[in-house]
Amino acid sequence: MTSLLHQLQGALADPSIPWKSVLLASIGAKEVFETYVGSRQRPYLSPVLHPTLPNALKPYLTAPDAHDTYRKSQAYARHKLDYGSVMTVLDLGETAVLLSGVALPVWNALGLPLPAGGGQSQWTLLRGFWDLAARVPFAGAGASEIRQSAAFVVLLTVVGTVLSLPKEYYRNFVLEERHGFNKMTRATFAKDQVKGLFVSLALEVPLVAGLIKIIHWAGSDAILRMVTWLIVFIFCIQIAMIFVYPYVIMPLFNKFTPLPTDSPVYPRVKNLAEKLNFPLGKVWVIDGSIRSSHSNAFFFGLPGLQKHIVLYDTLLEKSKPEEVEAILAHELGHWKGMHVVYLLAVALTQVAVSFSVYALFLENGALLSAFGFPPSAAASPLELVKNKLGMSHGGTGPTIVAVLLASMLVSPLSSFLQFVTNSITRHLEYDADAFATKLGASYAVNLKKALVTIHEKNLAVYGVDHVYSAYNHNHPTLVERLEALDSQLARDTKKST
Template sequence: MADVKIPAANTFGTSTRGALPYKELVLAFSYGVYLLEQYIHIRQHRRLRSAVRPAALEDVVEQDAFLRAQAYGRDKSRFRFVQNIWSLLLTTAILSYDLLPLLWNAVGAGLYRYAGLSAEYEITRSVVFVLVFALVNAVIDIPFNLYGTFVIEERHGFNKQTLALFFTDFVKSLLVSAAIGAPLIAAFLSIIHWAGASFYYYVWLFMVVFQLVMITIYPTLIQPLFNKFTPLPEGQLRTKIEALAARIQFPLTKLYVIDGSRRSSHSNAYFFGFYKNKRIVLFDTLLEHSTEEEVCAVLGHELGHWKLNHMIKNLVVAQIHLFTVFYLFSHCYRDAHLYRAFGFTDNTMPVLIGFLLFNYIFSPVESVLSFAMNMLSRKYEFEADAFAKKLGYTEDLKSGLIKLHTKNLGDMNPDPWYSAYHFSHPPLVERLAALGKTE
C-alpha cells in the first residue's frame, strides 16, 4: 500500500525570525524538573532513614515490619536516583546530538535500500521508526529492569521470576506492543493525512474507539498471555463476594483468581468489564494473607470506585485531555521551525515526528496535569474507602490495608511533599485516620 505523499505545503520555507528556541526550552525545563524532583526525592530519602514509626501506626504495625518497609523503600529510592540521572542524560544526549533525525534518516535509508521505498512512504517509515525506537529503549531498559527485579525485589522477598520467564515476558511484550502499535500508528497518520487541518476531531474519535476496544480485549485476550486466570472455587469466600455484589447491584458474572505469585509476592484485586458483564479478579497472594472479611473489605473499596462512577469520570477527563492535545497539535504540526529546531533539516515535516516533538514542548503542561490527576485520584481513594466503611467494613478494611502495606512493604512514613507530588493513593496513615473519623 502506497502511503500519502507529503504535499508541497509541508516543505520548509517558513521564516524562523523571532521563533522560539524549542530545543533549549525543552532542555531547560527538563533540568528544572529534575532539580525540583531531586529535592523532593532527597526529602523522601531522609524520611526513609528514620526508624521511628508514625504515632498512628505504633499500635498496629510492628517495629520490625516498619523497618523492613523502610529498608525496601531506601533501596528503591537509591535506585531511582540512578534512574533519574540516567533519564536526564539520555534525554540530553537525544536532543543535543540530534539522535532523532539521525534515526529517522537511518530508517529511511534502510527502507530505500532493502525495500525500495522512497521518502513518499511516510507512514511505513513512521511505523518502522517507532518500532525501532521502542526496541532500542526497551533494550536500554533491560539492565535497570534486571536490577530492579533480581536484586531489589529479590533481596526483599518479592521476586518469583526466573531469568527465562523475565525474557519470555520481554519478548511477548515487544510482540504484543508491535502488533497493536503498528496498525494504530498507521491509522493515526492516515486519518491526519485524510482529514487535513481538522484532523483532531477524527483522530480523537478514533482513539476513543480504540481505547474502548483495548479496555475490552486486554483482560480477556492479552493479559492471559502473561497470567493464568482460575475461577474462584465454591465456598464461603465466593458466597460472601457474590452477596456483596448483589447488595450493591454490581452485575458480577465471573470471579477469578490470578496467579500473581508466579512473578511477585505483591498483592491486589480489581474488576473489569462493561455494562452488565463485570468480572472480579483476586490475586492469589491477597488470598494467602487476608481473612475472608478483609478480602470483602478490599473489594468493597474497589466496588466503591464502580458505584461512585470513578472509572467513568476518569475516562471523561482522559478524553478531554486527549482532545485538547490533538487540538493543540493541529496548530503547530506544520511549523517548520519546530522541526528545524530539533535537527530535522530535510525538505519534509513528518507528522509522527511533529507529534513526538510536540510532546516534548507540551511536557510542562503534562507535569502539571499529572500532579492534578494524582490529587483527583487520592480524592477518589478516600471516597472509595468511605463507601466500604458505609458497607460496614471499617475495621476489616483497616486491617486489610495494614496487611497490604505490611506484606507489600509499602511506604508508611512518606514525606508530605513527596506523597503529594508522586502518590496516586493517600498514605496509609491518612487512610486510617479518615476511616477512624465519626460521621
C-alpha cells in the same frame, strides 16, 4: 481564534530560537523538579531522623514486629528512590544522545544512511532513525509517511526495550529480590520482555497510524476539529482496551483459574455481588506469585455486560476472607460510583490539553531543523489541504517526529497534569472507601485491617512528604485512608442513632 493560532505558530517558527537548547532545558527542568520532589521524601526514610512509626499510625499498627516492618519499609523505599535517581540520569543521557549528533561516528562505522546532500553537521540520532525507517522492508523506498512512521516507532521501541533490559533486570533481580518480593525466574523475565515488546508494537503501530491520519485530515491549524477527532479515536481505543487487556494481553503473562466454590472467599464474593446488584460473571484467581509477592484485586467487563472479578493469589494468601470481602466492597464502590467513566474523562481531557499545545509545533520547520530535519519537512498548509481532499499520498513530513518533539518540549506540562490527575484519583479512592463503610461497620473495620495488612506485606512507605505524595501517589497514604474511614464510620454511626 485561527488568526491568533497562526500568529503563535509563526512566532514559534522563528529560526533564531535555539530549539535544541530550549527542549533540553525543558526536559532537564522536569527532571530537576522530580529530583527536588524526591529529595523532600528522603528525610522520612532516614532511620536517624524518623526512627519510629509516625504517631498517627501507632494506634493502627500494634503488631509486635511493627517497628521492624517500619524499618524494612524505609530501606525498601530508600532503595527505590535511589534506583529512580539513577534511572533519571540514565534516561537524560539517552535522551541527550537521541537529540544530538554524538552517535554519528558509530552510525558512520555501521554504514547506516545519512541525509542526502550532506548536512552531517546538523545530524542527530533522531534524524538517523527517521531515515533508517525508510529502509525497513515493510516501509520501502518512497513509502507513505504512515508506513515510515510505523517503522520509526518500531525502531525506537526495539532500541528502547534493549536499553531497558539491564534496568529491568536490576529492578527485579536486585532491588525487588533484596527486599523479598521477586519471585520471577530469569526464563520468565526473558519471555516477558519478548512478549511485552510484541504487545507494545501491536498497540503502538495502529495508534500512530490513526494519529497521523487524523492530524493530516483535520490540519493542525484547526485545533478544535483535530482535538475532537483525536478524542473520539482515543475513546474508541480505550473502550477496545477494556476487552483486549483482560481477555488478550493479560493471559499472555498470567494464568487465570476460577476461584473454587468451596473457597471461604467465594460465598462472600457472591453474596456481596447479589447485595449490590453487581452483574457478576466469573471470579478468577491470577498467579501473580510467579513474579512478585505484591497483591491486588480488580474487576473488568464491558459496559452493560457481566463484570468479572480478579483476585491475586498473593492477596488470598495474605488476607483473611473477611478482609478480602472488604477490599472487594471498595472495588465495587468504584463500579457503583462509575469511576471508570470519570477516569476515562480525565484521560480524554489530558489528550485534549496536550494536543491543543502540540498543534502549535506540528508545522514548525525551525523546531525540526534544529534536530537535523530540513525546514521543508514540516507539513505545509497546502499539503494539509491536499490531505483533506484526498489528493495527497503522504510525504507531508515526519508528523510523528513533530509530535514527539512537542511532547518533550512541553514535558513540564505533564508534571502539572500529574498533580491534577492524582488529586482526582485520590478523591475516587476516598469515595470507594466511604462506599464500603456505608455497607456496615464490619466492612470499615475489616477494610482497615486489610489496608494495614497489605501495607505491611508490601513494605509500603509509612511517612510521606505531602508534595512527594501528591506528585507520585494516585492513592491516599495509609494514615489518610485510615483516618478518613474512622471519620466516615463515626458519621454513619451518628446518623443511625
